[in-house]
Amino acid sequence: MSDTLNAASLQGSLTPAFSPLYQQIKGLILQSLQSGEWKPGEAIPSEMDLAARFRVSQGTVRKAIDELSADNLVVRRQGKGTFVATHAERQVQYRFLKLQPDNGNVQSEGPAARTIIDCKRLRASADVARALSLRTGDSVLQVRRVLSFSGVPTILEDLWLPGTPFKGLTAERLSSHQGAMYAMFETEFGVRMVRADESIRAITPDAEQAALLSVTTTTPLLSVERVAYTYNDTPMELRRGLYRTDTHHYRNALS
Amino acid sequence: MSDTLNAASLQGSLTPAFSPLYQQIKGLILQSLQSGEWKPGEAIPSEMDLAARFRVSQGTVRKAIDELSADNLVVRRQGKGTFVATHAERQVQYRFLKLQPDNGNVQSEGPAARTIIDCKRLRASADVARALSLRTGDSVLQVRRVLSFSGVPTILEDLWLPGTPFKGLTAERLSSHQGAMYAMFETEFGVRMVRADESIRAITPDAEQAALLSVTTTTPLLSVERVAYTYNDTPMELRRGLYRTDTHHYRNALS
């Protein structure tokens, strides 16, 4: 039954590169996710349907979906179905934002006030190009914004997006989608952020940064540099954030 | 066959609190891990043996172990067996240390030089007691040490341990086990750290801290406060670290 699919074991590498069936199924489902066959928020076919489609048992499809679910690419809901993950849901709105208020939980805090300071198209500098796998001089979009909590400016972010996938992004469109940036990327540009890496340092701001955050140039701040990736480990965003940590802290769970 | 074990579904809560068999098995295995029936580094019984012991199918035991493996409590090795996870292996030596050199990978860096500055027994202050679930005034051990990379002092750590489980810990014993602190906790005190939470801020050091790290009191540093837990979410260590981020950075993967 697995005759056709296990062709992966025929490739001529030294180690036979055995790939279990469920991994191959996972790859196929992944392709459908990338190609947009199922849109974020939509249900994918039931396990039975997928099993029939790939000529495999339900258990094998199940294990494939288990991994996609563990990777946060898909969300299972018992009795309802399996859905393409999205940043649009309240629950996962701030999945990548690790800054939390010192007292009280995340929920207790009111919604962030977002101010777009700047949004312009320019040519990628060497380091921005490297982070986004572009060539120096390629068109990129640069956005600067401030997030305030309880009226206190707390986060200053500069972010860079590759020009081509984000053609047509303007300050107006950014502001109109009150905040939820990654959710907007999905609906407006078909770009879904899947994972990210962050590098954190302690720095002091320059005069301009200090002014935007209402602090002095001697105030230590967290510098958080993030590269966010879509499917296939394609980098799609570089973000440099400065976090005030007088009332908030960066929280991380190690396991 | 599952008659005896599914007794969990009989407890008198409003929601029937259905607990799948494999979760109950996971709990039983967890108990054996806590009780020390199998020591860190040792193999646990084979899936077949455990299945026989618990009167369950191999698949059910497998799913239980799958989760324990995902929680890093256990390590599977195909063809050999399943082993109790330990901090003693080279590979996971620095599992909880997220600081990395800016250039090159973790391996390229020589081993850290560790200097014990202080190690004394004292009474827990209010905040230390709260973090360790003790009462103010309970006996705790306080250790201060500096880690240097390539001769540069980079990390200054203060850590507090509950006095009772760590009876007999002295500066000498700390130094003699060149570094690998969590591994030593396992072999010498039977305490295995399972997970941890970190809160990160940017701060400037006081005069004493600055001197120990060879920086000025205006140098911004990362303040990393960690609470580490054993089995059962019991807090067993409070650690306050100051990290220099001029040549290193705190790295975090978001997914």
Place this chain on the structure above:
DNA sequence: CAGTGGTCTAGACCACTGG
């Protein structure tokens, strides 16, 4: 070679959702 974990199947049944 025997023993371990890893994959795959087919089928039964359970828990949850919604019409």
Place this chain on the structure above:
DNA sequence: CAGTGGTCTAGACCACTGC
């Protein structure tokens, strides 16, 4: 009620390790 994901089983076979 039918349809979904979730659990559990029994058995076959595969990949890897070490004797």
